Amino acid sequence: MSRTTIDPDEVAKFEAMAEEWWDPEGKFKPLHMLNPCRLDYITAQIAAQYGRDLGSEAPFEGLRLLDIGCGGGLLAEPMARLGATVVGADAAERNIPVARTHAEWSGLEIDYRHTTAEAMAAAGERFDVVLNMEVVEHVADPLDYLTACHDLLKPGGLHICSTLNRNPKSFMMGIVGAEWVMRWLPKGTHDWKKFITPDELYDLLRRAGMTPVDRTGMVFNPLGWSWSLSKRDLSVNYVTASVRPEEPA
Template sequence: MQADHTTIDPAEVAKFEAMAAEWWDLNGKFKPLHMLNPCRLDYITSQIAGEFDRDLNAETPFAGLRLLDIGCGGGLLAEPMARLGADVVGADAAAGNIPVAQVHAEQSGLAIDYRHTTAEALAAHGEQFDVVLNMEVVEHVASPIDYLTACRALLKPGGLHICSTINRNPKSYMMAIIGAEHVMRWLPKGTHEWSKFITPDELFKLLRDAGLEPVDRKGFVFNPVAWSWRLSERDLSVNYVTASLKPA
């Protein structure tokens, strides 16, 4: 892959640049991610612990693991991964996100290597990680297959790739766009494009075509009564997450 090749969509980056300062506002534009984060972390930590035989009751169970959070935003996932002992690199194509993440990490006493860069650039420089977190990013890139191929290149043999996105169907249009952007106004209008959403079967095929081996997928399901998220074995109708491995 050429060093100057990128799957970045400038229009998508601009959307998140405009919201950068609000990353850590629990009631701001990223409120949906703050609500979803405990559920995401449950899945991520259990997958890492299972794959690398780590005890989540230990003080720093992910010590010795190098982890990349691609599309790190303000650090909502990078910070808990660092607290669990991982050596974390947070990368984002939106330059405005990086100083926000850096300041918050410093205030939290965490050492995280935040960089304004892309998956393709990191791969071109030969960076290697035990774990790549790729959460809610693939639906915003110009070429999902090229992007996922870069993510695979960033993994060590036997490495773990965790990728979440949004399904493409009438329900996801109503929930993720009409509901979240127009009714609840959790996100600015136009944050998502329904045509860029990816079905679970399409994502599994993309992962395989990129050279990864999908091993798991689960849904993130919102309960409007309890006002909380949960993992589901069966309901992948809107938000969902996958785990895949780079062959050893």
């Protein structure tokens, strides 16, 4: 077996929730609520990197995209609708048939695989875009994992990574609020000690061989019950964009 950064205990948490991926009122309600905000960021970054017009019929046509930690396909499906050739990979085996079945119902062709970033990189897989959303805080070794993500990118390719900041506010909102009070997620879904600050993530991305180009907060408004992007508030959820440098001629 190839080396892996998979944490079996973390995988088991998501295996147990696999059947609820497409239930907007189920255990993945926070992701359903967050998804429009994530998509706004992802689509804008891809369009900027590759000079695509988001108003066209299939703006991402010709781009090969990997959604690592794809879960039930909440991001993979809209990427496929925008024209990308999508591979969805997840270490939690039970997620894959859920994602495949929903894609078939939706009339979408998505290549879902039960595998790891390290295994795909070792096999020589390469992508124009790697989505790495809410995964890095669940792996055993973030640097090794991000290095595999770097290796999965073509030179000039775009890596988008979201996670949670580590501070008292993120503990109160990400764990006490989401898991203990609102019960959006089972207790123990997140380990606050594995949260990563924006500066730490930028350092990890550089050490993995990528060049960070942007970081933006994703902010929850409890009054409007909605999420929005913020360049100023990265205190809890945030997302980064980075690029694998072009190789010298």
